Amino acid sequence: MSAAPLRVGVVGVGLMGADHAERLVHRIAGADLVAVSDPDTARAAELADRFDGVRAVGDPLDLIAGEDVDAVLIASPGFVHEEQVLACVEHGKPTLCEKPLTMDSESSLRVVQAERKAGRPLIQVGFMRRFDPEYAEMKRLIDSGDLGRILLVHNTHRNRSVADSFRSEMIVRDSLVHEVDVCRWLFGDEIETITVHAPKPTGEAAEGVLDPQVAIFRMAGGGMATSEVFVNSQVGYEVRCEAVAERGNVTIGLGQSVFVRRANQYGGRIPDDFRDRFARAYDAEVQAWVDASRRGEVAGPTAWDGYAATAVCTAGMESLATGRPVTVAMAGRADIFGGGDR
Numbered sequence: 628m629s630a631a632p633l634r635v636g637v638v639g640v641g642l643m644g645a646d647h648a649e650r651l652v653h654r655i656a657g658a659d660l661v662a663v664s665d666p667d668t669a670r671a672a673e674l675a676d677r678f679d680g681v682r683a684v685g686d687p688l689d690l691i692a693g694e695d696v697d698a699v700l701i702a703s704p705g706f707v708h709e710e711q712v713l714a715c716v717e718h719g720k721p722t723l724c725e726k727p728l729t730m731d732s733e734s735s736l737r738v739v740q741a742e743r744k745a746g747r748p749l750i751q752v753g754f755m756r757r758f759d760p761e762y763a764e765m766k767r768l769i770d771s772g773d774l775g776r777i778l779l780v781h782n783t784h785r786n787r788s789v790a791d792s793f794r795s796e797m798i799v800r801d802s803l804v805h806e807v808d809v810c811r812w813l814f815g816d817e818i819e820t821i822t823v824h825a826p827k828p829t830g831e832a833a834e835g836v837l838d839p840q841v842a843i844f845r846m847a848g849g850g851m852a853t854s855e856v857f858v859n860s861q862v863g864y865e866v867r868c869e870a871v872a873e874r875g876n877v878t879i880g881l882g883q884s885v886f887v888r889r890a891n892q893y894g895g896r897i898p899d900d901f902r903d904r905f906a907r908a909y910d911a912e913v914q915a916w917v918d919a920s921r922r923g924e925v926a927g928p929t930a931w932d933g934y935a936a937t938a939v940c941t942a943g944m945e946s947l948a949t950g951r952p953v954t955v956a957m958a959g960r961a962d963i964f965g966g967g968d969r
């Protein structure tokens with residue numbers, strides 16, 4: 628591992644970028660935040676001013692090219708990820724790119740191919756649930772084999788509310804993409820077909836938005852998963868997952884760590900949003916990225932995982948439009964890696 632701290636630049640400093648900048652400064656070892664960039668230059672300057680020695684850069688591509696930046700954390704909107712990740716690859720910089728890797732499977736495949744051409748792994752994708760202590764324990768239990776083979780997974784994913792600009796297809800591409808990654812990871816298998824159904828929408832969703840949605844995945848090895856995604860639930864941030872195996876089942880996300888009784892009521896607290904529920908997961912994710920980058924490696928979800936998830940969501944958006952099951956179209960791994968393991 629390099630003895631020097633990793634000098635990190637953050638691209639996009641909205642909700643997630645600002646949250647990651649705070650964690651890089653206050654909670655992550657072996658990294659120095661050196662630059663932030665956002666087309667909203669006032670927002671970037673305001674964030675940079677909160678910390679010592681952090682500069683605000685107008686053009687994200689200048690930050691990526693910067694000689695004082697060793698590695699880049701991308702937290703811009705998904706539609707600019709392709710250009711920015713490709714620039715990072717061109718400059719040989721380790722990159723943590725927030726999900727989704729890109730907007731569709733063709734562009735994600737271009738990223739996989741560019742990384743392959745660069746000759747070394749550079750990209751980690753921000754599927755932070757893999758770093759959540761509860762999900763990690765679930766994965767450990769399933770992989771131990773003690774419960775037998777995993778048969779089914781049931782996911783629930785609810786946000787309190789989203790902006791009216793968050794349309795039906797974004798529920799698939801931006802929200803369901805987490806369940807896609809979780810299922811690929813838990814089953815250790817690809818999703819072969821996806822069907823996305825929608826009941827009559829909630830009156831709390833914007834006009835024309837199909838919310839909630841229910842997705843069904845059929846895994847290549849015969850497993851199956853259901854996922855409810857409901858982004859205007861009005862309740863809070865609820866993420867639950869139950870894995871059903873041959874001799875037992877595992878549930879996470881019940882949120883029962885603190886149970887309070889008062890004023891004729893009992894219960895616990897429901898988190899506001901992802902930053903609250905997954906704070907420890909983001910910390911572990913970014914720490915793993917920093918550590919691996921200093922070793923010249925990639926930890927956690929790879930560009931291939933980002934591509935596979937995007938390919939499933941591309942099929943999912945087609946299913947949402949047609950109401951029919953759609954087979955996921957993916958390039959063969961061997962065609963890209965020639966039998967390698969990444």
Ligand SMILES: NC(=O)c1ccc[n+]([C@@H]2O[C@H](COP(=O)([O-])OP(=O)(O)OC[C@H]3O[C@@H](n4cnc5c(N)ncnc54)[C@H](O)[C@@H]3O)[C@@H](O)[C@H]2O)c1
Nearest residue numbers: 639640641642643665667687702703704705707725726901
């Ligand atoms: N892992 C998670 O749980 C999680 C949670 C929320 C968001 N995300 C992802 O993080 C990313 C950012 O989401 P957010 O919620 O922070 O959005 P946001 O809208 O709060 O912030 C996005 C920021 O990017 C800036 N931006 C716009 N165009 C840009 C460009 N070309 N280059 C750089 N910055 C640009 C905007 O000005 C804004 O400040 C998205 O990819 C989103 O899917 C992940």
Ligand SMILES: O[C@H]1[C@H](O)[C@@H](O)[C@H](O)[C@@H](O)[C@H]1O
Nearest residue numbers: 726785786801802805858901
């Ligand atoms: O971009 C966000 C983020 O990925 C959250 O984790 C998810 O719960 C939201 O639904 C999505 O919009």
